[in-house]
Amino acid sequence: MGKKKTPLKETTLSTRLYFIVPGLLLIAFAIAAVSHGVWWIPGFSQKFGQPRITPALTFGGLGVIFLVIGLFPWNRLDKNQKPPER
Numbered sequence: 001m002g003k004k005k006t007p008l009k010e011t012t013l014s015t016r017l018y019f020i021v022p023g024l025l026l027i028a029f030a031i032a033a034v035s036h037g038v039w040w041i042p043g044f045s046q047k048f049g050q051p052r053i054t055p056a057l058t059f060g061g062l063g064v065i066f067l068v069i070g071l072f073p074w075n076r077l078d079k080n081q082k083p084p085e086r
Helices: 013-035 056-071 074-080
Strands: 040-045 050-055
Touching: 013 056, 040 056, 050 056
Parallel strands: none
Antiparallel strands: 040 050
């Protein structure tokens, strides 16, 4: 007896917005920081007890990654793949 195929669940808009909105916010924060001349964002490391700095463009890069995850149709890629033959 073969395995029963379950239909793939389509990605809903709310699931996509979960990645798109934070991605856009991170990109906006990075653009605002760089436009104001802030290239490094200071912070404090609780683990090591020392001050630290983070490049502002890192937030923009993370925003782009989140945006790609939210906008790219991942389910369509999965549907087009053939199951491995045994």
